[in-house]
Amino acid sequence: SEYNIFVSDEGVTLIDWPQYVEVGDKRAAELLERDVRNVLAFFKRKYGVERDVGEVLEMFGQVAV
Secondary structure, three states: OHHHEEEEOOEEEEOOOOOOOOOOOOOHHHHHHHHHHHHHHHHHHHHOOOOOHHHHHHHHHOOOO
């Protein structure tokens, strides 16, 4: 949620992962998409920033686990 994101001039920092699930969990993709949608909605409301959900999810696919 937006309460776990710190935004500063240096960038964005995620400070908490309270609902983490294993990558292999059958709900992992669904939960990640839900959380990304919620965070994007917050940034749109608060900062007027809009991003495509699919593009953001693709970025997660590029992160080494």
